[in-house]
Each structure stands twice: as C-alpha cells, then as structure tokens.
Amino acid sequence: MAPRRGISRRNFLQSSLALAGASALGAPDALGAPDLKLKKPIKVGCQCILSGPLGGYGEFMRKGATLAMEEINAAGGIGGSPIELNFRDEELKPDVGVKNARYFVQDWGADFLIGIDSSGVALAVGEIMPTLNRVLIVTHGATEKYNEDLVYKKHIRQCFRVCVPVYQDGIASALVAKDLPVKRWATISPDYEYGHTSWKMFRAYLKQNKPDVEFVGESFAKFGTVDFSSHISKVMALNPEGIFSTEWGGEAVTMIKQAKLFKVFEQTKAFMIGMGSAMDVLQGLGPDYPDGVWASGRYYFGYPDTPENKRFNDSFKKRWDTYPSYPSETSYTALNALKKAVEKARTLDTDKVIEALEGLELSRPAGPCVIRKEDHQAVYAVPWGQITHDKKYPMPTLTNLKIFKTEEYYRKPPFAPVEG
C-alpha cells in the first residue's frame, strides 16, 4: 500500500472521530468512549483486606483496580466520565464491611461497589445491597452461598461476582484428585465459611467420582493463626496420603513452610492448596515452595495464552513491577465489566445496569467469560497445576496445567444441596 494512501486513511479516521465527538452523538465507538453525559466522576468504592497477615491480597486488588481505572480514564472514562476509586480496609469483619459499604454509598456517594476478600463479609454486605441499591461486584469472596442463596434464591439482584467461587477450590480440585494415587485425604483449612464449605464440596464431589476414598482427618485453623505446627502434627498422626488445604495468603506461606519442616511432602503423595497459585504465595514462598504441590487460584497469570492476557500482564508489570495476582485480574475485570455495562445501558441507573450486566460477555485476561443471568456469577475456567521452579521467572510457577470445561465444575441452578 502506498504511503500516501495510508496517511489519508489516518486523516479520515481522525476527522470522523472529531466529528463524532463534536456532534456528541454518543454512539458506541470502538475508537473512543462515547459521551453519555453521565455524572462526573463515576465513583467506585472498593473494599478489601489491607492489614494483617492477609493484607497482601488487598494490595494486589488495589493494584488491579487502579490499573483498570488509569487505563479506562486515559481512554475517555466510562461514557465520557472518569472513574474515581476509593479504598477501605474490610479487616475481614462482616460488621466493618457493612459499615464500609454504607459509608461508600451514603456518605461518599459511590455509584458502584467492588472488592471484598472474605466470604463472610461478602454475605453480610450482599444482604444490605437492596437498601443501598447499588451494583456490588465481588472480586474475591468465594462462598457459593453468595450466588446460590443471595442472588438465585433470595433474588438480591444488585449482587454480582466476577471471580470463580469455591467451585474452583472444592469441585475442580476433586476432578484433579480423582486421578491421583491417593485414597486417604485430610485437610488443614481456615476455620470459617470458606474453609468449611470448600472441604465439604471436595469430599462430596470426590466421593461421587471415586467412591473408595476416605477422609481421615481435619484441622481447622482460626483466622490469625501464626503457627500451624500443632495442626500439622495432629493431621499427620492420622497417616493421610494426601493433604487438601484452603489456607491462603500469609497463612498459606506459614503452613507450607512448616509442613516442609515436618517433612509432610516426603510422607504424603499429594498436597493440594486451592489458592496456592496466588502471586503473594508464590512470591512469599519463593524457593521454599516444594515442587509438585497442586495449586490453583481465581486466575493464573500464565493462562490463557491470549493477546488480552499478555497485554494485561505487560501493562501490570510495567505499572507495578510485579506479576499480577488473581485479585488484580478480578478487580481489573470488575471495572471493565462496569464500563461495558454502563455504556450498554447508557445510564448509571442501578436497574438498567443490572440488566446490562446480566448475560454480559467479556473477553477478560483470564479468558472468555459470561456473567450468568440466573445467579450473576461470572463463568470462566481457571487451571489447576503443579508447582515448579522455572528459571525464566523470579518466582515459582505452575506446570502440568489441568483445565476443565466450566460445565464440568460450575454448579448450576437450581443448585441442589451439596451431599456430605
């Protein structure tokens, strides 16, 4: 193609863009945000855990949301209005979460709420969303009760979630475990909603797939456990062949280090940890992370091999000098989903945005995704894999990825009770 023609083509594009802007038609345009004449700025309140041994999670969520905000604002914002973000520490306490949500909406004037790390906080905040009447997009809290009970059974329509629920920790894990040479399983998991519900699902779905498995012991550690030695020795005294764990954050780091000291990895055939591929755990353990541990997350930076994921990884690394963890991807996706929904609805009206979000298809870094209409749950696949140490990366990574079809492990309406 002759250079002259190329130039004239670019001129044409520029002038048509200017025209579209000048006429303020606001038609959705791939080249720039339409001006929907919405309030400026659009305020989004994000709460996450920003203190204590799990505070690394909130930090990664903050980074993902901030990157999304910067990118969206640089490209003209949501329908011409820039996003303004505000962060608060949820402290993993339901009452604090509710207080934060009320503050965001009633005092600060939030148009949307995102975030939440704890399942307990997600349920508590979800319950008050009808009175606050704002869209809430949960980006980490993973209890199935959020989508199955709050949205599907109680019809709280304001609640959405863009991260995979405990189906990843409790059901996809069972699909991995059924092919492992392990019959005797035990768990060391957190003593709250998330830990109990994951272990219950894992047992129920593994038993379905492999009837001769046994569950020989469990030790549940309270939030804020700084030493897992007694839990490890209690469980190891029962001679398990495999350990299933849903510890996360700094507690996962401590548990794995101590399990290593107790030679758990030599004495068992498999070790599975649901949120073990979170970046803070990979970085926190570094060379201490034993090879072969089965780990997953709600997004893994190395999957899938798509341009969207590569672009997200590159800009995240450029902005923050670290690889993204899963709460980074989910909070990034939450803001991009809001942008897409608001520009589709052409208003900030909660009902209209809810309608736009229902069934919305997204091409997110974690892969193609659809937000189910029935339970407002984003459906996308996340791999399980085994820890390895690859010199190409400054932290441990996953190998031998197992990717299941979402139909295989996402529970579906009408959500029959989990047996077991």
Add this chain to the structure above:
Amino acid sequence: MLFQGLVGLSEAMYLWLVAAGLSLIFGVLRVLNFAHGSLYMLGAYFAWVAFRITGSFWAALLIGPLLVAAVGWGMEYGFLRRVYRVEVAFQLLLTFAFVLIFDDLVKLAFGPVYQSPPTPAALSGAVRIGRSILPTYHLFILAVGAAVGLGLWIFLEKTGFGLIIRATAADREMARALGVRSSRLFTWVFVLGAWLAGLGGALSMPVRAISPGMGEFIIIEAFVVVVLGGLGSLRGAFVGALLIGLLHAYGLVFMPVFELALAYIAMAAVLIVRPWGLFGAREA
C-alpha cells in the same frame, strides 16, 4: 499423643519470650506495655533486614533483637519515663499509640506484603520420634526457650544487678531509699524486655510469614499468659506459656470446636481461684 504436646511446647516458646519481657517490665516498671507485640514484630522485620544484608541467619538472630533493644531504649528514655506518675489509663494509651505507629511504619517501610526468608539449612532437618517427625527447628526453639529461661533465672537470682531488680520489683520506695537509681534501672529492664520480644520475633522470621500486624495476635495471648501466671512473675510467665501451648495442641485434637476458648477458660478459672495468678504475689 505425647508428641502433640511436644509440638505445643515448641509453639509456646515464642509466647514465652514475649510474655517474659512483658511480665518483667510490669513487675519492675508497673507499666503494661501494649506495644510488646509490636516489638516482637520489629524483631522479625529487623532480623529479616539483617538477613538480607548479611545472608546469615545467625547474624540476623544477633542483630535483630539488639536493634529492638535499641528501640526499647528510645521508648523508655524518650516517652515512658514521663508517664510513670500519671494514671494507668494514660500509660496504656501511650503504649497503644506505639502499636499503631510501629504497624504503620512497618507498612510504610516494607509494604503490606508478607515476607519469609528461607529456613536455615542447618535447622531444616528433622528427627524421628517414634512414628512422628519433629523438625530440628522446633528442637532448636525448645532449646533457646529453655536457655533463656535458665539465663534469666541465673541473672535474677545470682547476680547483683538481678538482686537490685528483684528488690525494686518487691518494694520500689525501699529500694530507692537504699540508693538504687531506679530511673536507670527502669531503662535497662525495659531494654531487656524489648530484647526478649525481639528475640522471639527474630526466631519466628524463618518459619512464620512476617507481616504488619503480626504483633497483635501474639500480644493478646501474651496477656493471657501473664495474667494466668501472675503479673510480674517470670516463673508464672514460663508456666503460663507452656500451659497455653499444651492447651492449644491438645485442644485441637480433643475438642477442636472449643479449642479457641480453652485459654480464656483457663484464665478465668485461675482468676476466680487465685486472682493474683498462679505465681503472682498477692496484693497486700
């Protein structure tokens, strides 16, 4: 089953080091140092920095607690000595302020992310006890805890300085009348208490992920230990810490649903029967 108790005792050693300092400071200075957990946290962070610079766990173990002792000196010399004569509530407020300040300083300096250097190779082995496996590091912790206990006992019972400390703890006015320079003594006792907490923190560094706020979890348990054992009694702190460790380890096995409450039930029971604690001095 005995093995489970041994593991519980090894976990109790960190608690003992923190509680020892807390109890010592209360015994002599009559100040309840809320910030003692933060000194434990600083011990871990300072040791971590020292480890990054020197690459040696042993150097880190030496340097970390010494730096915490220096912080303790600053706390006592610069702040605490100004509030000995005011109401207890103000002392508590001051030490609580230190908790918040230290937490935020650590967050500013190191970020909210947890850190965890590798366990030293010499201590990452394990010994077989019957059918169970006990990590070398846990044996090491048990040894250090016992050694510190023995060292403190010798120091307090067999040295002149220890005698002065005991005398001041028993009767501050009388000691002063006999010519003890209590202000200087207070500083050194606080420094020693801070060093003990720092040592606990430094020891935890390679086996427990370190993070801002880690002190808040241990300070509550340390208070339970000190109240259980008797305020100001080192022997009480030692026995109290071991008791909490055992209750935790066996509680997990025999009554897991109830385990959290056991320490508090023990404390309440002791407070009802002996309000001054297991080894505390009965108030006149």
